[in-house]
Amino acid sequence: MIPLDEWRRIGVRLRGLLEAQQIVYGRDHLAASQEWVIPALLDVIDDVEAFAARHDGRISADICDVVKNGVRSIRKKLAERGMLASVPPHSQATGLIAALLTVEGEVSYLLQDFDNETRPIVERAFLHLQRLLVADDTLRAKWYEAFTKGGETACEKLGAVHLLHHGIYAFKTDAKGGRTDLVLGHRLAIDPGLRQATSALVLTEWKLAKHAEHVQHKFDEARAQAKLYGDGILAGFELRSYRYMVVVSEEAQAPPEDLIEAATIYRHINIGLSRHTPSKAARKHRP
Numbered sequence: 552m553i554p555l556d557e558w559r560r561i562g563v564r565l566r567g568l569l570e571a572q573q574i575v576y577g578r579d580h581l582a583a584s585q586e587w588v589i590p591a592l593l594d595v596i597d598d599v600e601a602f603a604a605r606h607d608g609r610i611s612a613d614i615c616d617v618v619k620n621g622v623r624s625i626r627k628k629l630a631e632r633g634m635l636a637s638v639p640p641h642s643q644a645t646g647l648i649a650a651l652l653t654v655e656g657e658v659s660y661l662l663q664d665f666d667n668e669t670r671p672i673v674e675r676a677f678l679h680l681q682r683l684l685v686a687d688d689t690l691r692a693k694w695y696e697a698f699t700k701g702g703e704t705a706c707e708k709l710g711a712v713h714l715l716h717h718g719i720y721a722f723k724t725d726a727k728g729g730r731t732d733l734v735l736g737h738r739l740a741i742d743p744g745l746r747q748a749t750s751a752l753v754l755t756e757w758k759l760a761k762h763a764e765h766v767q768h769k770f771d772e773a774r775a776q777a778k779l780y781g782d783g784i785l786a787g788f789e790l791r792s793y794r795y796m797v798v799v800s801e802e803a804q805a806p807p808e809d810l811i812e813a814a815t816i817y818r819h820i821n822i823g824l825s826r827h828t829p830s831k832a833a834r835k836h837r838p
Contacts, residue, residue, distance in 0.1 A: 557606075558662055561598055562655050568592060569648050575641065585640035592647045596625060599654060612783075614661045621654035666792050669719075669751045673795065676717035677820050680710070681803070684824060694824055698759060698799060706799050707733045707757035710822070718750035721795075723757070728781025733757075741785065752789040754780055760800040769798045770807055770819050777817065792816050801825055 568591055575583040603618040625647065638646075684691045697705035707723070711733035714721045722730045722739050730739035733755070741752075756773035760766040773796035784791050795818045798806070803823025810817040 557602060558655075558658060561595065561602065562659060564591075564598075565595055565648070565651055565655055568595070568644075569652065572641070572644050572648055582640070584644040588644045589640060589647065592644060592651065595651055596622060596647075599651070614658055617654060617657045617661070621650065621657075625650050665751070665788070666790050669790055670793055672717055672750060673714070673719055673753055673790070673793070676714050676719055677795075677797075677822075679717070680713050681822060684822070691824060694799075698801070698824060703757060703759050704736075706759060707755075707797075710755070710757055710797060710799075714753070714755075715749070719753050720745065720749040720751070721753050721755040723755060724777060724780040724782075726779065728779045730754075730780075730782055741788075746788060752785065753793070753795060754790070755795040755797055757797045757799065760798050760804075763800065763802065763804060766798055766800055766804045766821065767807065770796050773798065774810065774817050793818055795820055797822060799824065 568588055572584065572588050575588070599618055600622045603615055603622075628646075628650075684694060694706070694709060697709055711721045721733055723733055725731045725738070730741075730752075731737070732739045754777060756777045758769035758773050760769045777794045777796065780794070792814060793816050797820045798804075799822045801823070802825045804821045806819035806821045809819070
């Protein structure tokens with residue numbers, strides 16, 4: 552399950568308990584706070600703690616800190632039995648709900664549905680590039696030179712710079728699963744300057760297909776490389792679910808459909824360098 556979806560389930564449960572507590576507060580004739588609400592809240596605390604442990608490495612350090620510090624503080628209060636003994640059960644439940652809602656709100660903010668907001672920008676950047684290659688002879692000549700003489704590295708540099716123009720910082724993964732800067736070639740350092748200057752990080756793998764029959768194989772190679780990616784996802788700054796496999800070819804080809812594996816969606820993008828419009832080329836190669 553994608554972390555955001557799982558976290559939303561925790562939030563739904565917590566808000567249900569809040570609603571129940573609001574109903575019984577001040578007129579708890581069946582001792583609902585003591586018998587049902589508080590035990591359920593203790594389960595939620597365990598769920599929140601397990602969430603952070605289960606997704607360690609997939610969520611940012613900021614989220615882990617919010618969860619760990621929040622749970623630590625709540626458990627510390629629960630351990631102070633002398634103080635809690637003098638607090639009525641309905642007040643204990645209300646306090647626990649308030650504390651957990653604070654943690655839930657902070658994490659939800661950091662885990663906001665960033666992909667849905669950012670992915671259209673990435674898609675537009677690739678669409679823009681393909682149209683530019685049809686309309687701009689000078690740009691097409693530059694890409695042809697990179698394609699025929701510079702190779703894969705030259706093309707991925709041009710692609711990364713184009714995406715950066717749209718506020719997207721594209722990177723690839725290295726053999727150890729870390730982030731590599733497509734333009735500079737070294738390990739990508741995420742610093743405040745990069746965050747302020749760009750809208751999002753996106754994993755892309757670029758390949759060249761010199762012959763039409765090699766396109767599918769190159770997409771397969773790109774996915775194999777992307778699967779090595781092991782750095783923790785930076786929630787709120789990096790596309791979590793989408794990885795872009797980009798194959799540059801002389802003529803535009805119809806790319807494969809998206810491939811979904813677990814929580815990851817592999818998008819296939821073909822960049823054609825010929826004068827044919829992408830729509831005509833796609834129809835030409837459609838079975």
